[in-house]
Amino acid sequence: MAKAASKVERRSGIALWRQIxxxxxxxxxxxxxxxxxxxxxxxxxxFGVNRHTVRGAIAALTQEGVxxxxxxxxxxxxxxxxxxYPVGARTRFxxxxxxxxxxxxxxxxxxxxxxxxxxTAAALEIEPGAKVVRLETLSEADGRAVSxxxxxxxxxxxxxxxxIYAESGSITVALKSFGISDYFRxxxxxxxxxxxxxxxxxxxxxxxxxxxxxxxxxxxxxxxxVQFAETRFAADxxxxxxx
Amino acid sequence: MAKAASKVERRSGIALWRQIxxxxxxxxxxxxxxxxxxxxxxxxxxFGVNRHTVRGAIAALTQEGVxxxxxxxxxxxxxxxxxxYPVGARTRFxxxxxxxxxxxxxxxxxxxxxxxxxxTAAALEIEPGAKVVRLETLSEADGRAVSxxxxxxxxxxxxxxxxIYAESGSITVALKSFGISDYFRxxxxxxxxxxxxxxxxxxxxxxxxxxxxxxxxxxxxxxxxVQFAETRFAADxxxxxxx
DNA sequence: TAGATTTGTCTATTGATATAGACGACTATA
DNA sequence: TATAGTCGTCTATATCAATAGACAAATCTA
Numbered sequence: 001m002a003k004a005a006s007k008v009e010r011r012s013g014i015a016l017w018r019q020i021x022x023x024x025x026x027x028x029x030x031x032x033x034x035x036x037x038x039x040x041x042x043x044x045x046x047f048g049v050n051r052h053t054v055r056g057a058i059a060a061l062t063q064e065g066v067x068x069x070x071x072x073x074x075x076x077x078x079x080x081x082x083x084x085y086p087v088g089a090r091t092r093f094x095x096x097x098x099x100x101x102x103x104x105x106x107x108x109x110x111x112x113x114x115x116x117x118x119x120t121a122a123a124l125e126i127e128p129g130a131k132v133v134r135l136e137t138l139s140e141a142d143g144r145a146v147s148x149x150x151x152x153x154x155x156x157x158x159x160x161x162x163x164i165y166a167e168s169g170s171i172t173v174a175l176k177s178f179g180i181s182d183y184f185r186x187x188x189x190x191x192x193x194x195x196x197x198x199x200x201x202x203x204x205x206x207x208x209x210x211x212x213x214x215x216x217x218x219x220x221x222x223x224x225x226v227q228f229a230e231t232r233f234a235a236d237x238x239x240x241x242x243x
Numbered sequence: 244m245a246k247a248a249s250k251v252e253r254r255s256g257i258a259l260w261r262q263i264x265x266x267x268x269x270x271x272x273x274x275x276x277x278x279x280x281x282x283x284x285x286x287x288x289x290f291g292v293n294r295h296t297v298r299g300a301i302a303a304l305t306q307e308g309v310x311x312x313x314x315x316x317x318x319x320x321x322x323x324x325x326x327x328y329p330v331g332a333r334t335r336f337x338x339x340x341x342x343x344x345x346x347x348x349x350x351x352x353x354x355x356x357x358x359x360x361x362x363t364a365a366a367l368e369i370e371p372g373a374k375v376v377r378l379e380t381l382s383e384a385d386g387r388a389v390s391x392x393x394x395x396x397x398x399x400x401x402x403x404x405x406x407i408y409a410e411s412g413s414i415t416v417a418l419k420s421f422g423i424s425d426y427f428r429x430x431x432x433x434x435x436x437x438x439x440x441x442x443x444x445x446x447x448x449x450x451x452x453x454x455x456x457x458x459x460x461x462x463x464x465x466x467x468x469v470q471f472a473e474t475r476f477a478a479d480x481x482x483x484x485x486x
Numbered sequence: 487t488a489g490a491t492t493t494g495t496c497t498a499t500t501g502a503t504a505t506a507g508a509c510g511a512c513t514a515t516a
Numbered sequence: 517t518a519t520a521g522t523c524g525t526c527t528a529t530a531t532c533a534a535t536a537g538a539c540a541a542a543t544c545t546a
Contacts, residue, residue: 014257014258014261015532017256017260018534024438040492040493049534050534050536052533052536055288055493070492071492071493071494071542072542072544074491074493143288188484189483190433190455190483192435192454193478211435211516212501235435239434241430242430242432242433242485244508256533259503260504282521283522283523292505295503295506296504298524301523308544309489313512315511315513315522315524316513316523317512317522318522346526417518
């Protein structure tokens with residue numbers, strides 16, 4: 001396969017150190033750099049830049065927790081793995097990555113009752129302007145923030161769902177307390193973009209990081225929409241799996 | 244929803260003009276800017292930067308063919324679209340975006356017969372090292388490159404699939420000529436990352452651009468794997484839809 | 487231990503980014 | 517045909533990004 005080398009693009013609006021940081025991150029996840037990175041001088045030659053520029057990239061990745069540099073010894077890879085989340089009719093993101101038996105936690109960051117905008121109303125099949133409950137939630141796996149979600153529920157059906165979520169940290173449990181013993185993923189839209197301000201902060205990402213965005217509707221067994229939501233995953237930690 | 248505003252990230256390694264260009268592109272495809280952009284001064288205020296910085300972003304998007312500025316009148320949206328590709332059991336990326344009735348073309352960039360690496364062998368259920376045909380393909384919709392794929396086929400079953408693909412520009416047609424009249428998407432892995440060198444060039448993206456990556460296996464009606472592939476979509480043009 | 491290798495820090499210089507203000511050119515409209 | 521609104525261009529300045537070279541500090545190995 002193509003080595004993580006060749007040239008970097010100059011005056012493209014993306015600083016060279018950032019381009020190189022991205023390449024190194026990619027090379028790590030593709031297994032090209034497994035344990036130890038090549039010396040700074042060698043990387044500088046490979047990318048065709050000054051050693052100090054490479055150092056900038058390494059500093060960023062160190063800050064990010066991907067690398068650890070040791071004077072006199074070298075620069076080492078600190079962590080590498082990615083979580084796989086299933087997407088399908090039976091999907092519950094709240095149940096966490098499949099089979100990977102990790103500790104997961106759902107945290108309620110914020111909640112509000114507000115009028116539904118047209119898009120939300122259409123998704124939930126209610127009147128535009130009707131009251132909805134909005135939940136802003138964060139999911140952690142093994143203490144690492146992996147996803148950030150914004151969910152909407154019909155306020156007349158799910159009045160105090162915020163309280164129950166705050167307690168249980170689970171949408172599945174919260175819905176159950178409203179008599180929804182089972183539900184299905186109706187549709188999922190997947191896209192990707194650079195993380196915004198709040199996601200950057202909440203997911204503890206570095207500027208320029210990517211989020212995988214899923215927009216979806218969950219329906220009860222009668223086909224009635226119960227939840228309309230957008231979940232943003234840190235793309236360097238997570239992949240989605242459709243089966 | 245959140246307006247395409249708030250603040251931009253300073254000294255993040257991504258130039259402000261590029262961040263703003265990305266935001267404007269996104270705002271266009273989400274329909275926030277439909278026909279005409281707000282005046283440069285207003286955008287500058289919204290993003291909290293100087294007017295000249297906004298002009299840099301507009302210049303880049305003009306170069307890209309997204310905007311057209313007219314002195315004295317304003318700045319206008321030239322093209323607006325986000326293609327939606329379905330992902331599911333009946334998915335054929337080669338058939339292009341759903342219902343959007345566009346002209347699409349599949350182009351064979353490269354092909355080779357080579358021994359299967361362990362991952363490919365496992366996916367196709369053949370012996371590691373057995374010969375596979377690798378196709379490097381590019382898909383265009385309305386003359387715009389939207390995706391770049393690397394596919395593997397068992398070389399003993401699909402000997403000269405490259406020729407047929409080169410002619411037809413369609414995997415579906417190519418498989419049909421080998422007696423595979425129907426096939427199904429067995430599994431799809433979805434992730435996102437910054438585009439690599441070759442994708443950057445093939446998809447005509449600017450450095451730092453994001454690709455949506457799908458890794459999948461297609462099986463024939465008997466459940467035998469026929470194709471193992473990775474398709475990279477330009478994330479600023481495409482979203483995936485699971486239903 | 488001596489020498490080689492590798493990361494850490496410093497200074498200096500150049501080019502790209504971003505800000506600031508001013509004014510010209512073109513368009514629409516009152 | 518004024519006038520307001522908007523894009524185009526110019527000059528000047530400050531800050532960030534990248535290059536260049538030198539040497540210190542820590543580590544490994546012969």
